[in-house]
Amino acid sequence: MIDLDLIPLRPGFPVGSATSLTVLVRLSADASALPPEGPRPGLNIALVLDRSGSMSGRPLSEAKRCAKAIVERLGASDRLAVVAYDNTAETVFPSMPVRDRDLIKSSIDRIAPGGTTALHDGWHLGATQVARHLKAEDVSRVLLLSDGIANHGLRDPDQIASHCADLAASGITTSTYGLGLNFNEDLMSRMAQQGQGQAHYGQTAEDLMEPFQTEFDMLAALVARKVRLSLSGSPGCHIHLLNHEQRDAAGRIILPDLARAGDIWLLLQIDIAEASPEPANGGKIRVLSAELAFETIDGDSRNTGPFHLDLDPMTPAAHAAQSENVTVRARLTEIEAARLQERARVAAQGRDWETVDLLISEAEALAGQNEWVRSSMATLRGYAARREVRMFSKEARYKSQTMRSRMVARFEDSGFDRASEAQAPRYLRRKLEQGRRSSDED
Amino acid sequence: MTSDLARLKGWEGGIDALIATTTALLTRIEVERGELNLRTVRDYLQRGLLGSTERRGKELHFGYEHILRLAAVRVLLADGWSLAKIAEFLRLSGLSDIESLLPSPKSDALAKLDRMRRESSPHARDVVASSAPVSAAQRVARASALNLELREAMRRLGLPEGAPPVEDLTLVAIAPWFQILIQRDRLPDLTLEDAEELGRAVTASLTHLITRTGYRK
Numbered sequence: 001m002i003d004l005d006l007i008p009l010r011p012g013f014p015v016g017s018a019t020s021l022t023v024l025v026r027l028s029a030d031a032s033a034l035p036p037e038g039p040r041p042g043l044n045i046a047l048v049l050d051r052s053g054s055m056s057g058r059p060l061s062e063a064k065r066c067a068k069a070i071v072e073r074l075g076a077s078d079r080l081a082v083v084a085y086d087n088t089a090e091t092v093f094p095s096m097p098v099r100d101r102d103l104i105k106s107s108i109d110r111i112a113p114g115g116t117t118a119l120h121d122g123w124h125l126g127a128t129q130v131a132r133h134l135k136a137e138d139v140s141r142v143l144l145l146s147d148g149i150a151n152h153g154l155r156d157p158d159q160i161a162s163h164c165a166d167l168a169a170s171g172i173t174t175s176t177y178g179l180g181l182n183f184n185e186d187l188m189s190r191m192a193q194q195g196q197g198q199a200h201y202g203q204t205a206e207d208l209m210e211p212f213q214t215e216f217d218m219l220a221a222l223v224a225r226k227v228r229l230s231l232s233g234s235p236g237c238h239i240h241l242l243n244h245e246q247r248d249a250a251g252r253i254i255l256p257d258l259a260r261a262g263d264i265w266l267l268l269q270i271d272i273a274e275a276s277p278e279p280a281n282g283g284k285i286r287v288l289s290a291e292l293a294f295e296t297i298d299g300d301s302r303n304t305g306p307f308h309l310d311l312d313p314m315t316p317a318a319h320a321a322q323s324e325n326v327t328v329r330a331r332l333t334e335i336e337a338a339r340l341q342e343r344a345r346v347a348a349q350g351r352d353w354e355t356v357d358l359l360i361s362e363a364e365a366l367a368g369q370n371e372w373v374r375s376s377m378a379t380l381r382g383y384a385a386r387r388e389v390r391m392f393s394k395e396a397r398y399k400s401q402t403m404r405s406r407m408v409a410r411f412e413d414s415g416f417d418r419a420s421e422a423q424a425p426r427y428l429r430r431k432l433e434q435g436r437r438s439s440d441e442d
Numbered sequence: 443m444t445s446d447l448a449r450l451k452g453w454e455g456g457i458d459a460l461i462a463t464t465t466a467l468l469t470r471i472e473v474e475r476g477e478l479n480l481r482t483v484r485d486y487l488q489r490g491l492l493g494s495t496e497r498r499g500k501e502l503h504f505g506y507e508h509i510l511r512l513a514a515v516r517v518l519l520a521d522g523w524s525l526a527k528i529a530e531f532l533r534l535s536g537l538s539d540i541e542s543l544l545p546s547p548k549s550d551a552l553a554k555l556d557r558m559r560r561e562s563s564p565h566a567r568d569v570v571a572s573s574a575p576v577s578a579a580q581r582v583a584r585a586s587a588l589n590l591e592l593r594e595a596m597r598r599l600g601l602p603e604g605a606p607p608v609e610d611l612t613l614v615a616i617a618p619w620f621q622i623l624i625q626r627d628r629l630p631d632l633t634l635e636d637a638e639e640l641g642r643a644v645t646a647s648l649t650h651l652i653t654r655t656g657y658r659k
Contacts, residue, residue: 091518094517132552
């Protein structure tokens with residue numbers, strides 16, 4: 001029920017010299033094999049809200065509005081816990097099936113602003129609530145909201161992120177929601193990345209609702225979870241992952257969950273020594289083999305493969321003359337643009353605006369026909385021109401992470417217009433500014 | 443409902459049996475915080491936490507729902523809830539709600555979270571077991587962490603470390619017994635971030651007074 005394609009940037013295998021190939025691994029749900037849209041997996045969610053002093057006023061009231069909207073999206077077969085944290089973490093509502101929505105909402109209404117930000121304590125208590133009722137067939141996730149830096153309790157970003165990774169291996173994932181200018185985007189995005197959840201941020205309290213809706217739309221449309229990929233190169237072929245570098249204890253590559261109408265993807269660079277593999281298989285050269293493991297939403301474990309990439313041998317000149325695959329080029333462009341944005345982000349933090357401008361120009365030139373990447377760079381240039389370091393840093397961080405790991409709409413092309421994006425499910429929409437709601441991007 | 447609970451359907455017994463059976467259940471789901479004894483259970487009964495009871499002869503008689511309620515009280519106490527808050531929660535919850543509140547037997551994830559809590563700072567341990575007895579070593583560790591926070595807050599504000607500074611200026615009365623003096627010319631430039639940072643410094647300063655100078659009774 002999952003199709004796996006191995007697509008080289010150019011067809012053919014250049015023989016006779018050391019070379020490097022770019023290959024896209026693309027996974028998509030086979031629509032004909034999917035059951036009609038119906039029940040989704042049960043959700044076991046802990047919503048962890050920052051109620052430190054800086055959340056006082058509009059941010060906290062908007063966070064509570066989002067929390068109550070989440071309550072409305074859950075049913076009696078889902079569980080929800082609500083945790084709030086400042087200097088300490090408190091269980092506002094213990095993990096229970098969502099039967100009495102009014103009771104949960106009235107508990108949320110009573111959350112009041114407090115002191116500092118014990119972010120890890122909040123995450124830990126939320127995760128404990130989820131873990132007490134862990135079932136393999138449910139989607140078990142901690143949703144952590146923060147507008148500040150972790151300044152109380154455990155603060156070491158490496159340790160916090162490793163805790164998220166450790167718990168994800170036991171089936172509890174972590175998504176993070178940053179709010180405003182002062183949260184630590186490195187910590188929050190790493191928690192989500194290593195916690196195998198999603199990373200979102202909102203520039204203002206009003207920008208918070210859309211990311212929550214996006215996450216729940218995706219959870220409702222899941223078709224495969226716990227997607228793991230094993231790759232093996234032929235002798236002399238060395239595989240480098242250009243995104244999704246995280247691996248599980250068995251050494252398999254951890255890929256994101258797959259939802260309807262979307263593709264998840266991994267880009268590889270394969271370095272090949274001068275003595276290339278011998279042709280076989282009807283004269284073709286086998287470069288790569290892949291095997292896939294995943295769980296359906298019913299909790300069934302599936303293994304598929306092996307899938308092979310076999311290429312026709314040709315001279316290096318003939319290979320260089322082949323046309324590029326536009327999908328592989330688009331993904332490669334986005335990964336390279338993501339790298340440039342990360343470098344620009346470091347330069348911006350050092351107030352080196354000249355380098356920032358050069359890197360943005362480089363990314364714009366690289367974008368070529370990719371209108372989304374080009375327009376995205378224009379928004380970053382605006383932050384650079386206004387010397388808005390914190391906003392530049394956050395936008396560049398989340399934009400680059402999106403470009404490296406986003407789920408792609410099956411029939412997406414290089415064009416970009418907001419009207420078309422609005423027709424796609426939220427989790428497949430491309431945004432020009434990751435921290436602003438789509439209706440506000442004009 | 444877990445199999446542990448399913449086996450207890452139809453259970454009946456006196457108060458000693460109630461304590462023994464609930465303790466065994468809590469041990470299996472590994473949510474226990476101190477000994478569950480006769481005095482504690484009588485206190486819960488008086489507060490109405492365990493619901494109505496009947497007498498058979500001179501003895502109080504209990505059933506499945508009492509086990510559920512008693513276990514739920516212990517789970518929520520472990521979450522740091524007060525008995526008053528637990529009473530309100532139980533008043534609004536049906537039997538199936540209370541059943542679904544009780545955790546499943548301990549998972550690999552819970553074991554990992556326990557380990558993380560042990561390996562984390564003393565603060566993390568204090569949060570999860572906030573009303574557990576605090577050892578002398580924990581008190582020292584907590585005071586040390588608070589002292590560190592005080593110094594960091596002072597340094598961020600560009601103030602000398604050690605004791606809270608005092609200026610004679612605009613007075614802000616937070617409470618009749620708690621007032622703050624602020625340099626008047628600084629007020630127009632104060633941002634929300636400044637206010638948050640000052641709040642932390644005030645907390646750290648008061649903590650310093652309480653823990654280091656013996657003002658606490």
